[in-house]
Amino acid sequence: MVSQQQQATARPDDPRFLQIARKVRQGERLSLEDGLFLDREADLMSMGRLANEVREKRHGNITFYNTNIHLNPTNVCVYRCRFCAFRADLRDEKAYAFTDDQARERILEARSRGATEIHVVGGLHHQKKFDWYVNLIRVLHEACPEIHIKAWTAVEIAWFSFLTKKPVDWVLSEMKAAGLGSLPGGGAEIFHDEVRPQICEHKADGENWIRIHRAAHQLGLRSNATMLYGHVERAEHRLDHLLRLRSLQDETGGFQTFIPLAFHPDNTKLAHIPKPTARMDLRMVALARLMLDNFDHIKAYWIMLGEETAQVAQSFGADDLDGTVVHELIYHDAGAKTPEGLTVSKLHRLIQEAGRVPVERDTLYRRVVREGAKWSVEGELKMIGA
Numbered sequence: 001m002v003s004q005q006q007q008a009t010a011r012p013d014d015p016r017f018l019q020i021a022r023k024v025r026q027g028e029r030l031s032l033e034d035g036l037f038l039d040r041e042a043d044l045m046s047m048g049r050l051a052n053e054v055r056e057k058r059h060g061n062i063t064f065y066n067t068n069i070h071l072n073p074t075n076v077c078v079y080r081c082r083f084c085a086f087r088a089d090l091r092d093e094k095a096y097a098f099t100d101d102q103a104r105e106r107i108l109e110a111r112s113r114g115a116t117e118i119h120v121v122g123g124l125h126h127q128k129k130f131d132w133y134v135n136l137i138r139v140l141h142e143a144c145p146e147i148h149i150k151a152w153t154a155v156e157i158a159w160f161s162f163l164t165k166k167p168v169d170w171v172l173s174e175m176k177a178a179g180l181g182s183l184p185g186g187g188a189e190i191f192h193d194e195v196r197p198q199i200c201e202h203k204a205d206g207e208n209w210i211r212i213h214r215a216a217h218q219l220g221l222r223s224n225a226t227m228l229y230g231h232v233e234r235a236e237h238r239l240d241h242l243l244r245l246r247s248l249q250d251e252t253g254g255f256q257t258f259i260p261l262a263f264h265p266d267n268t269k270l271a272h273i274p275k276p277t278a279r280m281d282l283r284m285v286a287l288a289r290l291m292l293d294n295f296d297h298i299k300a301y302w303i304m305l306g307e308e309t310a311q312v313a314q315s316f317g318a319d320d321l322d323g324t325v326v327h328e329l330i331y332h333d334a335g336a337k338t339p340e341g342l343t344v345s346k347l348h349r350l351i352q353e354a355g356r357v358p359v360e361r362d363t364l365y366r367r368v369v370r371e372g373a374k375w376s377v378e379g380e381l382k383m384i385g386a
């Protein structure tokens, strides 16, 4: 079997690469075959340089980041994804579920740190009803209405629809009314049916993930997209995934950013699979930048990639590093060695050392003007914050 981390073999002047470079420079869309060649064979440095051209044409020398905090409301989960080290059973010692007071405390902490965003994803608790999840959003929003709530993956939204027996539009509208601002990109994993049942049996499938993001976009909610790579999938599955995202983006334009997520094997049922190499990480960033010609942003999520690879990724197509990310659990449970949060000055350093100019954005990619913990978005006069 060919490894999914196979070394590239083609020369930089391979005619297939030259043809791809010509297409990219002329603004022509890359095909499935182009993507397969880039993923399996293309010379990594040439591919990175081409992705960097696209990135610099769109964003110049800027790398975006945001000031955010995470909240994983519960780790109890009815599913047993084989790549997940975070989940717990109801009676496990490590099982937890946030109370309203704990959630309020977390968002007040976010405010005192000057965060513009709270990122909320978690497990699907066996005993919690829809009201618990919607109430959590209400509590957060009422405590700090100025902080954008990016919450619930499509898998969670599908679960709420199952719990309430109501359509996805209804679930999303209730959440929006409670204060939901946008959807994160998680739960996408790998859409393809040859892979999905092997890594996350039973949970919402690829078609449902797409359907839920379409519904969110139609309700005016923006969302992100991810792809979990470096486990049992192969190039053709990754390309299928990227093309499905590209096609939904053509239809709705509702995606803001794509985040390739590097698989972290520790403490998971796939612990025998080695962690993706930095070469593979960089290839995925460049591949995404070249294939997703209708996505504005490609995020190099520093928590997953490690700080050094996230720095290099800024020259391989990425224009965003995510954020300060205080209280991250999902990747640290799976062995991520990065810190559980970074100060703004450390994020600035990560960006400046890579030769880029840091620009703080909010969740919707508007520029943030800041004085300490007080901030406003560009063009708005009122300063917000502690």
Ligand code: V47
Residues within 6 Å of the ligand: 083, 084, 085, 121, 153, 183, 184, 185, 186, 187, 188, 189, 224, 225, 226, 227, 228, 259, 261, 262, 263, 264, 265, 268, 301, 322, 330, 331, 334
């Ligand atoms: O769907 C879980 C991934 C996702 C592991 O939208 C793992 O800005 C690697 O939604 N190794 C949830 N990945 C996280 C998520 C997210 C993260 C960052 C930014 C955004 C955004 C969204 O985390 C899951 C799954 O794909 N995940 N376990 C693991 N062991």
Ligand code: SF4
Residues within 6 Å of the ligand: 077, 078, 079, 080, 081, 084, 085, 086, 087, 122, 123, 124, 155, 200, 203
């Ligand atoms: Fe549950 Fe999410 Fe972990 Fe899957 S990835 S087991 S849905 S918490």
